[in-house]
Amino acid sequence: MQKTDLAVYFVAGSQDIPAGETLLGVLEAALSAGITTFQYREKGSNSLTSATAKLALAQQARDLCANYKVPFIVDDDVDLALAVKADGIHVGQKDETIQQVIQRVRGKLIVGLSCNTLGQVKRAQSIVGIDYLGIGPIFSTTSKADAEPEIGIVGLKRALSFNKLPSVAIGGIDSNTMAATAATGVDGLAVISLITHSPQRAKIIAAMRHLYPQVSKNE
Ligand code: TZP
Numbered sequence: 414m415q416k417t418d419l420a421v422y423f424v425a426g427s428q429d430i431p432a433g434e435t436l437l438g439v440l441e442a443a444l445s446a447g448i449t450t451f452q453y454r455e456k457g458s459n460s461l462t463s464a465t466a467k468l469a470l471a472q473q474a475r476d477l478c479a480n481y482k483v484p485f486i487v488d489d490d491v492d493l494a495l496a497v498k499a500d501g502i503h504v505g506q507k508d509e510t511i512q513q514v515i516q517r518v519r520g521k522l523i524v525g526l527s528c529n530t531l532g533q534v535k536r537a538q539s540i541v542g543i544d545y546l547g548i549g550p551i552f553s554t555t556s557k558a559d560a561e562p563e564i565g566i567v568g569l570k571r572a573l574s575f576n577k578l579p580s581v582a583i584g585g586i587d588s589n590t591m592a593a594t595a596a597t598g599v600d601g602l603a604v605i606s607l608i609t610h611s612p613q614r615a616k617i618i619a620a621m622r623h624l625y626p627q628v629s630k631n632e
């Protein structure tokens with residue numbers, strides 16, 4: 414994975430998709446509009462519960478991402494990530510401990526870790542095997558019921574000042590706040606609803622890419 418892959422980092426699962434649409438339909442539109450990474454996050458109310466259904470959906474999402482040469486990351490579920498030969502796994506502080514995850518997937522999968530506090534960001538610096546951090550929530554979010562306290566742009570800047578790892582900001586980033594968030598120097602913007610609930614997905618993805626001009630140059 415390259416740092417530029419983090420620029421427009423789309424996160425979604427079945428629970429995030431508006432009625433009348435499908436995850437695969439929204440994902441294909443997002444891929445063709447230029448997202449640079451996709452994280453499959455099946456979690457919370459209205460998410461799929463059947464392991465078979467999740468596996469089938471993850472396989473199809475992985476294939477779509479492969480068609481666009483976009484990294485496919487699985488949230489939280491190491492077994493699923495390995496079963497579908499994902500490019501990466503993303504875990505939170507409450508998931509399987511990061512050391513266990515690294516031990517299981519080292520050399521096979523990209524590893525991402527969510528951090529909410531300065532202490533978590535600082536601790537992550539010395540853990541060998543973490544490829545990138547997700548830092549947030551930056552703003553209040555309606556996409557995650559058990560979200561940690563929001564840290565704001567000030568909190569993000571402070572976290573980045575102690576961070577040497579590639580990183581994405583996540584949580585409540587919208588069309589009004591995405592420019593200020595990108596201006597902190599964070600390597601990418603991770604979003605759910607900004608893409609899933611946008612009436613103009615291609616336009617918002619183009620605007621996100623515009624905040625990271627290095628990405629377009631690599632195409
Ligand atoms: N982790 C921290 S906030 C969040 C996750 C998965 C939800 C982000 O969703 P949105 O809609 O971009 O606020």
Ligand code: MG
Binds near residue numbers: 488503504505506508
């Ligand atoms: Mg998690």
